[in-house]
Amino acid sequence: MDISPRVLRYFMAVAEELHFGRAASRLYIAQPSLSHQIRKLEESLGTPLFVRSSRRVQLTAAGKTLAREAPVALAALEQAVQLTQLAGSGIETTIRLGYTPVTGFDTLTTLLNAFHEAHPTFTVVPREIFSAEIPGRLCAGDLDIGLALAPQPFDGVSGEILRREPVSALLGTRHRLAAESTIPLKSLQDETLLLFPRRLAPAYYDGIVAACNEAGFTPTIRAFDDPPVNAMLARLASGREVGLAPASFAENAAKPSSNIVLRDVVDPPIMAELSVLWPTNDPSPAIAGVLATARRCARRNGWSTGL
Template identity: 30%
Template sequence: MAVAEELHFGRAAARLNLAQPPLSQQIRRLEAIVGAELLRRNSRSVELTAAGEAFLERARRTLRHVQEDVAEARRVGQGAQGVLRLGFAGSAILTVVPELLRRYRGAAPLAQLQLSESFTAQVVAGLLAGDLDAGLVRDADPAPGLSVRTLFTEPYVAVLPAHHPAADGADMDVSALRRDPFVYYPRSAGARAYEQPLSLCAAHGFRPVIAQEASQWLTILRLVGAGLGVSIAPACVRQVAPDSVVCLPLRGPELRSEIQFVQREGEARPLVRAFAELAGEVAQESV
């Protein structure tokens, strides 16, 4: 390319910080490899042959591709490019997770983010099976082979129909729900996620009757609003609670629900590391 652009071996050699004889030898070797004369030279001038014109364009294209490949490899190494398969528990979307995803899209526009919504237990199973790269979950059970980092916590609230006798209060005691049927999510969501809110009832000497099950908090809230029971939920559900529902803080010792970032132990891919670091930053800013 240097000789073809300069059409002068001396100037090309100076541009490349080479002596002229080694440059001439390299050109001859290149012509031998190609099997055609690329440059026509005499004592007065250098000019490209037809084969040289064709090869010059291909050489430029090759170097462009090399530069693009180097840039792509750099981005992959920095965690800014690739495919990130991220599972998340549905209720996490009511927290700072949308802001995290927005920030990640801005920080790594070339990364392909494949999102999968499910229960915490299914996100964990997907990680262990290799179907997911990372997860944002709620109150995950410990699992060998996985690393879990708590990003932030939130309290639980009582979810009551607006006509419930306790709905007019500023807060309430869990024991006031002793005789109410519960609308709740299934145990398949995860053992800890299922049992932890119910432990608040156990601390007051009762275990509620689960009258209805639903897999989405929006459905649970609507069923509560329809008078089918009450529930205990993470405080974030207030964002989607209809007018037919009241969410009240709980009195007594506070038990908090954890939103966690989970990945396989020993995960070394820059793409996952970069997302984990950003998740930590966004969570810290939300405190």
């Protein structure tokens, strides 16, 4: 089946105008020629796209589907052409990626591999930055893309959820709850929770507090303001505190050599949402290409399902 972008644009004009004469004038072509092209498209697809009468033109069910999908296909094709031209030009493109510390294991590694495979001429420079700082750095032009944990709305920054996953408990191997297979959230009511300060990821922090309140208690929280993640893990290994972190981070942190174990939190479970962010007004095909790759990577790995 050979359907050209030009014919899709012809179809979109008719679908928007619902009038062949107006669509032909808009496209600067003769109406008989436009009608002929649409009939050929319908023959190629094997289904009518319009119901034509002397009074009006209407989309069929198939036509409505194509009207929804055609702009997506045309945008993807345009982006593919721009990225191909960019790669063929030999110009090296650098993408500055800001990521929150908890993405520094599984998520970041998986994305960097996907970026390299899809865009070998791009150089992605990752920078570890706390979630609350990423939107401002995007607006200031210091970053091109961001990976933030439960970011708050920010003028000039667009975003979408890339990964949704459970929050797990990290405990020292000597902790009283380390022998449990799962940990009901209420079991942590007498524990001290080790979290990064609220100002660094407000929505994530507030979500944990809200879940504890739902379980019937107000949590005791000790803020950990020292950025190196390894220092936080050392604190947890001592067995006096409990960390709560997205499962993908916790799974990599809880290794036999670390003296830390990972346990699922239940009753209720807590979910963490990681979003990809970008400057709203940036039309760069390079950034659009990286975003498209991130979305494909998320779908391929089932990140958005929370499983």
